[in-house]
Amino acid sequence: MTDRIFTAGLVVIGDEILSGRTHDKNIAQVASWLQVQGIRLAEVRVVPDVIERIVEAVNALREANDYLFTTGGIGPTHDDITVDAVAEALGVEVIIHPQARATLERYYADKGGLNEGRLRMARVPDGAELIPNRMSGAPGIRIGNIHLMAGVPHITAGMLDALTGSLEGGAPLISETVGGFIPESEVSTLLREAELAHENCQIGSYPFFREGKVGSNFVVRSTDRADLDACMKDLCDGLTEAGFEFTHGGI
Amino acid sequence: MTDRIFTAGLVVIGDEILSGRTHDKNIAQVASWLQVQGIRLAEVRVVPDVIERIVEAVNALREANDYLFTTGGIGPTHDDITVDAVAEALGVEVIIHPQARATLERYYADKGGLNEGRLRMARVPDGAELIPNRMSGAPGIRIGNIHLMAGVPHITAGMLDALTGSLEGGAPLISETVGGFIPESEVSTLLREAELAHENCQIGSYPFFREGKVGSNFVVRSTDRADLDACMKDLCDGLTEAGFEFTHGGI
Numbered sequence: 001m002t003d004r005i006f007t008a009g010l011v012v013i014g015d016e017i018l019s020g021r022t023h024d025k026n027i028a029q030v031a032s033w034l035q036v037q038g039i040r041l042a043e044v045r046v047v048p049d050v051i052e053r054i055v056e057a058v059n060a061l062r063e064a065n066d067y068l069f070t071t072g073g074i075g076p077t078h079d080d081i082t083v084d085a086v087a088e089a090l091g092v093e094v095i096i097h098p099q100a101r102a103t104l105e106r107y108y109a110d111k112g113g114l115n116e117g118r119l120r121m122a123r124v125p126d127g128a129e130l131i132p133n134r135m136s137g138a139p140g141i142r143i144g145n146i147h148l149m150a151g152v153p154h155i156t157a158g159m160l161d162a163l164t165g166s167l168e169g170g171a172p173l174i175s176e177t178v179g180g181f182i183p184e185s186e187v188s189t190l191l192r193e194a195e196l197a198h199e200n201c202q203i204g205s206y207p208f209f210r211e212g213k214v215g216s217n218f219v220v221r222s223t224d225r226a227d228l229d230a231c232m233k234d235l236c237d238g239l240t241e242a243g244f245e246f247t248h249g250g251i
Numbered sequence: 252m253t254d255r256i257f258t259a260g261l262v263v264i265g266d267e268i269l270s271g272r273t274h275d276k277n278i279a280q281v282a283s284w285l286q287v288q289g290i291r292l293a294e295v296r297v298v299p300d301v302i303e304r305i306v307e308a309v310n311a312l313r314e315a316n317d318y319l320f321t322t323g324g325i326g327p328t329h330d331d332i333t334v335d336a337v338a339e340a341l342g343v344e345v346i347i348h349p350q351a352r353a354t355l356e357r358y359y360a361d362k363g364g365l366n367e368g369r370l371r372m373a374r375v376p377d378g379a380e381l382i383p384n385r386m387s388g389a390p391g392i393r394i395g396n397i398h399l400m401a402g403v404p405h406i407t408a409g410m411l412d413a414l415t416g417s418l419e420g421g422a423p424l425i426s427e428t429v430g431g432f433i434p435e436s437e438v439s440t441l442l443r444e445a446e447l448a449h450e451n452c453q454i455g456s457y458p459f460f461r462e463g464k465v466g467s468n469f470v471v472r473s474t475d476r477a478d479l480d481a482c483m484k485d486l487c488d489g490l491t492e493a494g495f496e497f498t499h500g501g502i
Contacts, residue, residue, distance in 0.1 A: 015455055018292045019424070020282030021470065022457065024275070027297065031271030041269045043304070046278065046295035049455075053294070076436035077456040078443035108436075117439025136465075152458060173270070185327035185359075188368025192329035204266055204300075205328040206273065207403060214387075219272065 006169045007042040008034055009061025013072035013082055014151055015049050025153040026071040033160045038169025039067060049073060054085035062089070062146055067167060072151030074138065076117035082148055083141065087125035090143065097124040100139050107137030132162040171223040176232050179217035180246035182239065183207075190238040191218065198231035200224050217250040257420045258293040259285055260312025264323035264333055265402055266300050276404040277322040284411045289420025290318060300324060305336035313340070313397055318418060323402030325389065327368035333399055334392065338376035341394065348375045351390050358388030383413040422474040427483050430468035431497035433490065434458075441489040442469065449482035451475050468501040 010030050016022040024046070031041045042065055045057040054073070062068040073082030087094045100122035101114075108114055121138035124130075131140030131147065133155060140159040141148040147163065149156040184191075184205045195203045204219040218235060222228040239246050261281050267273040275297070282292045293316055296308040305324070313319040324333030338345045351373035352365075359365055372389035375381075382391030382398065384406060391410040392399040398414065400407045435442075435456045446454045455470040469486060473479040490497050 012295075015453065015472075016457055016470070017278065018282055018295070019426070019472070020279045020284075020286060020292075021426075021455075023279045027268065028271045028274045031269055033271075035271060041271075042299065044263075044269070044295070044297035048293065075456070075458065077439045078446060079453075079455055111434070112437065115436070115439075118436045120439070121436075135460075152460070154460070175270075175272075183362070185366070185369040185372075186363065188328045188366075188371070195329060202266065202330075204272075204330055205326070206267055207326060209386075209403070209405070219267070221266075221270070 004170050006039045006067070007065045008039050008067040008069060009042060009065040010044045011054065011057045011061060011068065011070045012044060012046040013049065013054055013070060014046075015079070017046050017072075018048055026149075026151070026156055029153060029157060030069055030071070030149075030160070033164075035173055037164070037167055038172040039167065040173065049079045049081060051081055051085050051088065054082060055089045058086055058089040058146070062144070066145060068146045069149060070146070071149045071156055074121065074141070074148055074150060076120050076138075080120065083123050083125060086143065086146060086148060090125055090146075092126040094123050095126045096122050097128065097130060100124065100130055103130075103139060104137045131159050134158045134162075173221050173223055174225060174228055175219050175221040176228060176248070177217050177219045177250035178232070178236060178239070178246045178248055179215065179250035180239075180244055181213045181215040182244045182246065183214045184216040187216075187239065187242065187244070190235070190242065194231055194235045194238060197234060198222075198227055200227040201231040203231070203235065215251065219250075255421050257290045257318070258316045259290050259318040259320060260293060260316040261295045262305065262308045262312060262319065262321045263295060263297040264300065264305055264321055265297075266330070268297050268323075269299055277400075277402070277407055280404060280408060281320055281322070281400075281411070284415075286424055288415070288418055289423040290418065291424065300330045300332060302332055302336050302339065305333060306340045309337055309340040309397070313395070317396060319397045320400060321397070322400045322407055325372065325392070325399055325401060327371050327389075331371065334374050334376060337394065337397060337399060341376055341397075343377040345374050346377045347373050348379065348381060351375065351381055354381075354390060355388045382410050385409045385413075424472050424474055425476060425479060426470050426472040427479060427499070428468050428470045428501035429483070429487060429490070429497045429499055430466065430501035431490075431495055432464045432466040433495045433497065434465045435467040438467075438490065438493065438495070441486070441493065445482055445486045445489060448485060449473075449478055451478040452482040454482070454486065466502065470501075
């Protein structure tokens with residue numbers, strides 16, 4: 001644990017997200033996992049299956065952050081070009097990783113064996129290590145500060161699980177939520193003042209419409225428990241004074 | 252209709268997405284709507300509630316694309332800074348839009364009237380027009396090629412509906428899908444060859460695990476109906492030759 005803030009970028013790769021065909025689930029999944037590691041997700045870019053566009057995003061976010069994650073484009077088909085793009089970004093060759101090849105040979109032994117497409121999943125940028133994949137044969141890939149994960153969310157979940165605790169992070173961001181049928185536009189001054197009074201805290205306001213009524217959840221975030229509690233107390237006192245009912249944990 | 256390809260960028264603004272607290276629904280919604288307008292979503296960036304980061308993303312994507320959309324950060328609270336960021340990106344002042352103020356005065360007439368927070372929602376970059384919002388009082392904002400939309404998905408849906416047909420687009424991208432319990436790793440050569448044989452077509456391969464079995468949906472995309480049909484025929488003939496069963500429309 002240090003006071004330093006660790007950040008990560010995420011590049012989501014795939015025409016299927018940009019066409020609206022597939023609803024991304026990896027942004028929220030990677031973001032939540034990073035929080036627990038004490039790492040903040042600083043930016044996400046969603047880019048198409050085009051080498052130059054992936055290279056550009058990878059280079060921008062790997063240099064600006066402590067860690068970079070990618071999701072998508074590491075499968076067996078012609079549109080899976082993430083390994084090629086990351087190798088190009090780093091200026092290294094693409095090689096067949098012997099351990100990945102052995103894993104795939106075992107996995108496909110009773111499924112028709114390795115073929116050209118399946119062997120693609122053993123390709124890595126030269127110098128990479130593998131990230132275990134307990135769900136299917138093809139591993140994730142780690143090279144430098146870059147982590148290449150699957151596009152299928154539950155496979156990425158397994159890879160994240162394998163990485164848990166292996167990355168250096170700072171103090172995790174903690175948060176508390178209160179919510180109620182409170183129009184955020186009636187308490188905007190209170191929110192701003194409570195945030196200003198506690199410099200280690202941020203307050204987010206998230207409106208919703210439910211049961212025909214408007215309401216909001218207010219999330220106070222900090223890396224310090226005492227600061228968080230003091231800010232939350234000011235916020236709750238202010239909401240009570242204004243005559244609002246609210247629920248801890250949000251609604 | 253022209254042969255030119257029109258593209259759009261999307262900047263999703265909000266700490267709540269980067270923390271994993273809120274699952275984004277606007278990327279898929281904006282992407283699908285753009286397809287129907289004949290406009291391709293070329294890149295998405297998700298950035299935090301920090302002026303400099305929003306300015307940087309807005310400038311990068313508005314210059315690289317025909318259109319830019321933003322979602323989030325146009326509400327009444329202190330963390331709603333999208334208008335300020337876009338004004339800074341364009342080098343213009345922030346003003347109170349008289350029509351937006353009048354709309355908000357009417358909307359809040361029986362809800363306690365305008366206050367400082369609510370009046371924030373009438374702020375626009377100087378020179379902007381309003382995008383109607385039928386769901387709640389605060390309008391969307393259009394300035395140059397930039398469209399500022401709400402963060403709450405159903406409000407954004409109403410704003411997109413108000414914009415339907417008002418943006419120049421090219422020929423819409425059309426697509427056809429076939430799917431089955433077909434491991435994509437067994438047909439990767441077929442997919443690559445079918446795509447190569449039809450230069451106006453792209454084939455995406457989207458694996459899934461369902462009912463304990465692996466399968467894939469294959470999506471052929473083109474702006475030309477005849478090219479699309481020819482490519483889909485080659486793909487289906489190849490799948491049949493290889494002994495696979497599949498369903499048109501995908502599974």
